[in-house]
Amino acid sequence: MSDDIIIELEQPDRLRRPGDVVRGSVHVRRGSGQTCRGLHVRRSWKTHGRGNRDTGNAQELTLHEGPIPADGPRAFPFEFEVPAGPSTYRGRLLNVDHYVEAWLDLPMALDAKTEVEFGVVPGEDPEPPPAGLLERSEKVGKVGVSGCGALVGIAMIFVGFALLPFGLILIAVAAVLIIPPVRRTLAEKKLGRITATLHPEVVAPGGLVAVRVAVDPDRDLSVNQIQAILRCREICVSGRGTDRTTHREEVSSFPLTLEGPSSLPMGQRTTFEGDFRLPDEAAHTFVSSNNNVVWDVEVHVDIPSWPDWRERLPLVVWPVGGALTEVGPGVVAGEPAPATTGPGAPVEVPAGPPVESAGPPSVAPSGPPVIPPVSAPPTPSPPTPPPTPPDSSPSASDSAPSVPRATPRRSAPAASPPRSSSGSPPRTPMPPPASSTPDEPAGLPADEPAGLPPDAPELAHHLQAILAEPRLGGRRNELIDELTGGEYDFVLVVERNERSFGVPADYRDGRTLRGTLDGTGIVVEVRFPPGRNDDLAELGPGDRVPVQARVIQWESLRSQPLMEA
Amino acid sequence: MTFVGHGAPRDAPYARLNLRRNPFGALEPDERGEVAVVDLEPWGSEIERRLRAPAPGLDRLSVQLVGPPGSGKSTHLAALARRFPSAGHIAWSHEEGWGMLPEGELLLVDDAHMMPRRLLKEALRRPVTVLATHRDLGVRLRGRGRQVRVVDVPGATRDSRVRAIVRRRLEWARRGDGAVPQVDRALLDRLIERHGHDLRRIVGTLYDHLEDLRETG
Numbered sequence: 009m010s011d012d013i014i015i016e017l018e019q020p021d022r023l024r025r026p027g028d029v030v031r032g033s034v035h036v037r038r039g040s041g042q043t044c045r046g047l048h049v050r051r052s053w054k055t056h057g058r059g060n061r062d063t064g065n066a067q068e069l070t071l072h073e074g075p076i077p078a079d080g081p082r083a084f085p086f087e088f089e090v091p092a093g094p095s096t097y098r099g100r101l102l103n104v105d106h107y108v109e110a111w112l113d114l115p116m117a118l119d120a121k122t123e124v125e126f127g128v129v130p131g132e133d134p135e136p137p138p139a140g141l142l143e144r145s146e147k148v149g150k151v152g153v154s155g156c157g158a159l160v161g162i163a164m165i166f167v168g169f170a171l172l173p174f175g176l177i178l179i180a181v182a183a184v185l186i187i188p189p190v191r192r193t194l195a196e197k198k199l200g201r202i203t204a205t206l207h208p209e210v211v212a213p214g215g216l217v218a219v220r221v222a223v224d225p226d227r228d229l230s231v232n233q234i235q236a237i238l239r240c241r242e243i244c245v246s247g248r249g250t251d252r253t254t255h256r257e258e259v260s261s262f263p264l265t266l267e268g269p270s271s272l273p274m275g276q277r278t279t280f281e282g283d284f285r286l287p288d289e290a291a292h293t294f295v296s297s298n299n300n301v302v303w304d305v306e307v308h309v310d311i312p313s314w315p316d317w318r319e320r321l322p323l324v325v326w327p328v329g330g331a332l333t334e335v336g337p338g339v340v341a342g343e344p345a346p347a348t349t350g351p352g353a354p355v356e357v358p359a360g361p362p363v364e365s366a367g368p369p370s371v372a373p374s375g376p377p378v379i380p381p382v383s384a385p386p387t388p389s390p391p392t393p394p395p396t397p398p399d400s401s402p403s404a405s406d407s408a409p410s411v412p413r414a415t416p417r418r419s420a421p422a423a424s425p426p427r428s429s430s431g432s433p434p435r436t437p438m439p440p441p442a443s444s445t446p447d448e449p450a451g452l453p454a455d456e457p458a459g460l461p462p463d464a465p466e467l468a469h470h471l472q473a474i475l476a477e478p479r480l481g482g483r484r485n486e487l488i489d490e491l492t493g494g495e496y497d498f499v500l501v502v503e504r505n506e507r508s509f510g511v512p513a514d515y516r517d518g519r520t521l522r523g524t525l526d527g528t529g530i531v532v533e534v535r536f537p538p539g540r541n542d543d544l545a546e547l548g549p550g551d552r553v554p555v556q557a558r559v560i561q562w563e564s565l566r567s568q569p570l571m572e573a
Numbered sequence: 574m575t576f577v578g579h580g581a582p583r584d585a586p587y588a589r590l591n592l593r594r595n596p597f598g599a600l601e602p603d604e605r606g607e608v609a610v611v612d613l614e615p616w617g618s619e620i621e622r623r624l625r626a627p628a629p630g631l632d633r634l635s636v637q638l639v640g641p642p643g644s645g646k647s648t649h650l651a652a653l654a655r656r657f658p659s660a661g662h663i664a665w666s667h668e669e670g671w672g673m674l675p676e677g678e679l680l681l682v683d684d685a686h687m688m689p690r691r692l693l694k695e696a697l698r699r700p701v702t703v704l705a706t707h708r709d710l711g712v713r714l715r716g717r718g719r720q721v722r723v724v725d726v727p728g729a730t731r732d733s734r735v736r737a738i739v740r741r742r743l744e745w746a747r748r749g750d751g752a753v754p755q756v757d758r759a760l761l762d763r764l765i766e767r768h769g770h771d772l773r774r775i776v777g778t779l780y781d782h783l784e785d786l787r788e789t790g
Contacts (some may be wrong), residue, residue: 056594056595056598057594057598058598058599100788116658118655119657177574244599248664248666248667249664249667249681250642251643252667484664
C-alpha cells in the first residue's frame with residue numbers, strides 16, 4: 009500500500025447490488041506521479057485467506073496517461089458497474105471481497121498501489137447459477153477414490169508382492185486406494201437397489217431441500233440407522249509445486265436421522281424422506297481455481313456388522329430466490345418457524361432505492377484540483393463494536409434446535425409402480441377422497457382442500473382429492489401416482505413469472521409460471537420451453553393464460569404439482 | 574462466523590483488529606516479496622554486479638537456496654524478484670508442469686530439484702540462475718562449469734528473524750493508524766520450539782490464532 013495515492017469511495021459503507029455503480033476518486037499526493045507513465049484503476053473480486061489468490065470480473069480504466077503535472081489536477085474520478093457476483097463472503101479459510109485498486113505506473117520502479125474494498129450482496133433478480141456449477145462443485149467436494157483409483161490399487165498390490173519386502177509400502181498404499189470402493193460394493197450387495205436423491209439440487213438460502221432414500225433389498229435386512237448430513241465446507245489450495253496443500257474446513261454440519269434401527273423387508277421398496285431448511289444466511293456455492301465453498305448431503309446407511317453405505321449428493325446454494333425456495337403453505341405441518349439464527353449473521357441491506365444508478369463503466373472528466381488528505385495515511389476506520397458472531401462450530405451447530413428444519417418422514421412402502429416423468433399414460437378418473445385407514449402411519453394432517461366451483465377444471469378435482477388426504481397417507485401416494493404423467497387443460501391465474509433454473513435441457517432458459525387454477529385457490533407450477541418466452545414475457549400477477557401441461561412430479565414440500573407445458 | 578458479511582471498510586471482518594486481512598494467509602509472489610524479511614547479501618550484490626557488467630571470461634553464476642519445505646526459499650526468490658524486476662521466474666505448476674523458460678538474464682527457479690535435466694541444462698545457459706532446491710545440486714552445477722554459491726536458508730533463520738517476519742506481516746496488513754494485534758512472545762517461542770524454523774507451519778498456526786481472535790475477540 010502506498011501513501012502516494014488514496015482511493016475515496018462515495019458511500020464506502022454501503023452494500024451494493026449487481027448493477028449498482030461504485031463511484032469514487034483517486035487522489036494523488038502532491039509531488040507524486042510526476043515521473044509516472046499513467047494512473048490506472050481496476051475493479052475486481054479477489055479471494056483472501058488460506059488459499060492462493062483467485063480473482064475475476066476485472067474492469068480496468070486508465071484515469072491519466074503520462075506524468076501528472078505538479079500543478080495539474082490531483083483527484084481523478086471513476087465509476088464502475090458492480091458485477092453480477094460473487095457476493096461478499098466471510099469464512100474462516102476463505103473470504104471473497106470486491107476491490108477498487110489504483111496504481112501509478114512508475115518506470116524502473118515498483119508501482120505505487122492502493123486498494124479499498126466494498127461489499128456486494130445478491131440483487132433482487134439474480135442470474136441463475138452458471139452452467140456446470142453443480143458438477144464442478146461435486147468434483148471439488150469429492151473425497152476418496154474413484155473406480156480408476158481402485159484399479160490402480162489392484163495393480164499396485166501385484167507389483168508390491170513382486171517387490172517384497174519393499175513392496176509392502178506399495179501394498180499399504182494400494183489398500184488405502186482399494187478399501188473405499190470395496191466397502192461400497194459390499195454395502196450395495198447387502199442393500200440391493202438403493203438410490204438417494206436430492207430435490208432440488210439448486211436452492212436459495214432459506215429454502216428447503218428434500219432428501220429421499222429408496223431401498224429395495226434382495227433379502228430381509230436390518231439397519232442401525234439411515235442418516236443424512238447436510239454439510240458446508242470451505243476447500244482451499246495454498247502453495248504451488250511441491251508446496252501445494254489443500255485445506256478443508258467444515259463450516260457447518262446438520263445431521264438428520266431418517267430412520268432409526270429397523271428391518272427392511274425383502275423385495276419391498278421402502279422410501280425414507282426428510283427435509284433440510286437452509287439457513288437464511290447460508291453461504292452461496294463458490295467454485296474457483298483455488299478456493300471453494302461447497303455444499304452436499306451425505307447419506308449414510310449404517311448396516312450392523314457390515315460396511316456402511318455412503319453417498320454424497322452435491323447441492324448448489326445460489327441466490328436464485330426462485331420458485332423452489334419459497335416456502336408456501338404446503339410446507340410440512342408442525343415445522344417450526346424459519347431459522348433466524350444460524351452459522352451466520354444476515355447482511356442488512358439498506359432499505360430504499362439505490363442511491364447510485366447503474367451505468368457502464370466510464371471515466372468522468374477530471375474536475376478541478378482537489379487537495380486530498382494525502383499528508384496523512386488513510387483515515388483509520390473507527391473502531392467498531394465487536395460483532396457477536398454466532399457459533400458456527402460443527403458441534404454447536406448440530407445442537408442448534410432451529411437449523412436446519414429437519415423433519416424426517418417415512419413413507420409407506422410403495423404399492424404402485426414408481427412415478428415416471430416421461431410419457432403420458434391414459435388418465436384415469438380420480439376416485440373420491442378417502443380418509444386414512446387406521447393402519448397407515450401416523451401422519452401429518454391433510455392440506456386444507458379448497459372449495460371448488462362447479463366448472464372447475466378436471467385437474468382441480470384431482471388435486472383437491474390429493475390435498476384432502478393426510479400428507480403421509482398411502483392413499484395420497486396412490487392418488488399422486490395416478491396424477492403424475494397425465495396431461496391437463498386449464499386456465500392459470502399467474503402469481504409469479506420467472507426464469508427457470510435447474511431444469512432439463514429442453515426447458516433451460518425458459519420461464520416458470522406459478523399461479524392458481526382459475527376459480528380455485530389451488531396452486532400449480534408450470535415450466536415452459538424457451539420457445540414460449542415471447543408469449544410469456546409480459547405476463548404478470550393476475551394475468552390469465554390457457555395452459556396445456558403434463559404433471560411431471562409432485563412437490564411434497566409444497567403440496568403442489570410441478571408441470572411441464 | 575459470518576457467512577456473508579459487510580464488505581465495506583468499517584464493517585470488514587478484520588477492521589476491528591485494524592487489519593485489511595489475515596496477514597498469515599497465502600500471499601501472492603509480489604506480496605511475499607513485499608513482506609519478506611531476508612538477507613540477500615552478499616550474494617545479492619554479486620548478482621547485481623554480474624548483471625550490470627557481464628565479464629566474458631567469468632564462469633556463469635548459480636546461487637543455490639537450499640532448505641527443506643517451509644524454510645523460506647520461495648520467499649527469498651520473491652524478494653529477489655522484487656529487487657530485480659526484469660528477472661524471469663519459473664516454478665513447477667500442478668496444472669501445467671514446467672512450461673517454457675521465461676526471458677531474463679537472471680533466472681529464478683523454484684523447486685529446481687524437480688526440474689527435468691534438459692530444462693535445467695537450458696536454464697543454466699543464463700548468466701545468473703538462482704535455484705531454490707530441497708537438496709544440493711552443486712555437483713551437477715559445477716559439472717556444467719558454473720560458479721556456485723550455496724545459501725543455507727534454515728541456517729540463516731534466527732528466532733529474531735521469525736519475530737521480524739511476524740511483525741512485518743502484521744504491519745503489511747495494517748488498515749490504518751492505531752494499534753494492530755501483536756503476537757504474544759511466549760506463543761511465538763512455543764511455536765519456534767515446536768516447528769523449528771519451518772516458517773510455513775508457524776505462519777499457518779498464527780493464521781488460525783488470528784481467525785480465533787477475529788471470531789471471539
